[in-house]
Amino acid sequence: MSLKTVKPPLRSAAWRISLWATLAFACGTMVVFVFLQSFVAGDIQRRSDAWLSGEVEVLGDVAERTPNDALYGRVVGEVAELAAREVPNKLASGSGTSDSVFFLQSGIDGSLKLWVGAGSGQDHLKAIFSAEIPPEHPSDVRVPGFSVPFRVACLRIGDGSHIYLGLSERDELRVLRSLRVRFFLLWLLIVLLGFSIVFLTTRRMLRHVRSITEAASRIGHSDLTARVPTTKRNDEVSQLAHTLNRMLDRIESSMHQLHTITDALAHDLRSPLTAIRGKLEMSLAAMNGEETAEPIVSAIEELDQLTDFLNKSLDVAEARADALRLTVTEIDMSQLLQTMVDLYEPSMTEKGLHIRLSNEKGIIVVGDEGLVHRMIANLLDNELKHLVSASSVSISLQCRDETAYLVFEDDGNGFEPDVLEHLFIRRVKGKTSDGHGLGLAFVDAVARAHGGTVEVMNRDAGGGRIAVSMPLAPEKRHHQMAATAQAG
């Protein structure tokens, strides 16, 4: 289905939803990563600490057992270098002895007794002394000239000297950094992917929602047979569509019920009315114009009034439930109004009323001919019944903004204020009115059924004003109807 109005994506609900969803997702994964990273960092540290503690003990053992002779330095140095080759977390590097590990033995007097590692070792020794490393477990030592701190384990051996084994945290940090970089790239990818998936999915879903809204708004007052589109998927949107359709089913069925009831009521009342009227007419014919026929004549007239009242009541009842059944055709309002005024003009003149008609030509509406005829007849009847002699009524039909306006203005007594408020509620009428109080309720009902309105007010200059508006026949429907008429 093609949508008439596609909103710019930045202002759509799909965009907002996916933005928020992505933000939440990104933050969540970031938190998870921070936890993960600190766990990995801690683990790496624990491993290197374990290695350091183990190695320093081995070296201490070796240093203690090795006789303190000329070979001492070389033996312990060899062992220290061997140990350095098994450095954990070490990244492949070309150099045999890297600067990431050092071994240092300080004498009792604090002098550098033995040094294995890059450089002279003096800086390291100074840094170690100033850091005051506790003998129990390894700790960080910052050595001038090295950007990355060393993890240093300490052991005091039998002769009172200390041995230190230091491991640069450079490799550890490098591992963590590479972990971060990889995570960040992956995270970016996933977030972007997630965003687009969420955006596309919600957009599709909301597009479906919009198509449901559009379809639902197209289902008019009288046409309840249409349904909103559904899909086979059993998601919330499709459930919404199904629920809407079920609701429409129920409305249609209660409307059908209402029609059945009003039809049955009409039928059950009309059949006896027909029989009574027929019998009255036959008796009337048998009397052949005698004076005694008067009661029968008035009975027939009252019967006709009763029938008319019944029809109007049922129409108003249906209209109030927005359930009037329309058989629509194009109606030339201008021509209809002219004919109606011609029909009523003699009665008005007879009563001493002046009638003025200002009729714009060629105003065409789409509607139920019978109902619109009766609506205008009701308006004219209303004027004829309620205006006193020598009043004048001006009727105008004009079209503005795709709408036909039919306005009745008179200079009579106007509407009683308490009646004015409830005029469209059936059976409300003025104290002096002799009608059923259905007239204007019926006018309102018909106008509403055709998508129009009725406004009633008292004019400032005195008298009443009734304005009926009805939408003009749209060109499109015009063509459609012509096509159906041809097909039928």
Next chain:
Amino acid sequence: MRLLLVEDEIDIQGFLRRSLQEAGYEVEVAPDAKTAEQLAVESQFDILVVDLGLPDRDGISLILRLRELGLRAPVLILSARRSVDDRVRGLEQGGDDYLTKPFALAELLARLRNLLKRNSPQASEATRLRVLDLELDLLRREATRSGQALQLTQQEFVLLEYLCRNAGRVVTRSMILDQVWGMRIQPDTNVVDVHIYRLRGKVDGAGQQPLIRTMRGVGYVLKDR
């Protein structure tokens, strides 16, 4: 004229049969669709009056069924329903007619006459109508009474023409509204009466025999005798 009346309500059946017989029709009555179908197959009818609410079948499906069986006679549909079914409109376009209950007998008879006239090949339309000393020239839209021209408005002429065409027969207010003004409305006011009153003032001059008679409770009749 043979007429088949299909109606289940005994009361309506009774008065319709009598009234139609008085109007000169030879009436057969069927209380349900089954009997109606039987009767229609067995013998020929010139016209049918069918009620929509039959006990055994919908009136419209009966009519469609009879049409399938080769029925050519026109049908007047009687309906107590509120809305006019699309199918009724279809039949109406096909040459049939419908009447809503309750109806005036005069209107029923007029509609039957119209249906029969429509269905029979007729002589070319007359250009002059003559009722007693009243004469209407349909081409020149002029009316004379006893040779004296009547000053009628366009609308009054159409109204008089309608009365003349139905001279001697009762026409009701709703028939006049339908045929002369083309609308099926029921005004609360005496709009038709005023038109007739004006027309009578012009047609029935002083000292002349009154032609337009009011049949109270029924309608009007233009005397032809």
